[in-house]
Amino acid sequence: GESVGLHLPTLSVQEGDNSIINCAYSNSASDYFIWYKQESGKGPQFIIDIRSNMDKRQGQRVTVLLNKTVKHLSLQIAATQPGDSAVYFCAERWDSWGKLQFGAGTQVVVTP
């Protein structure tokens, strides 16, 4: 069936650099695309979302880009810090039932 997937399982980033995490999706009917951060032993934490009729949204140190033409989603983290080390999941949501489907995740490792 249709699914959300990620290109890279592990991303190593030097502290202070920018991080880019990519995600491919296949369901054009999704209403929202969401990024979650999960630290070891904790539940996923909402980072930022973007509605399907937008192509860019910015938060604090994070930017999400949505390219519907190629069905691609990315999360950019500016000035990556050690506290950004975690697994990052993209997810897509259908409004009518609120179903949230997750991709497999990318491990981000921030090195000093």
Next chain:
Amino acid sequence: NAGVTQTPKFQVLKTGQSMTLQCAQDMNHEYMSWYRQDPGMGLRLIHYSVGAGITDQGEVPNGYNVSRSTTEDFPLRLLSAAPSQTSVYFCASSYTGGGGYTFGSGTRLTVV
């Protein structure tokens, strides 16, 4: 404001035993969902609910039952535990609009 509360945090079951994982939210969210997360994997949807009295199956519903008698509570029942159900279980809730779900801290279940 407690958010999403899951109990217990840890549980060991013997094969064939039944149990109920509890989930409660105090944010008056209409949508609630249960996910399981296996090691190194993403989150897979078990069951979800769009309001009291309304539930539906997700990707991996076999072996699990849910009910939603109140807005606040969404318990997950394991009917006859199997080793394949060893996993971390997350409950989440959301408003009807918007992208993000709020997750609980999880229940780590081991079936021996």
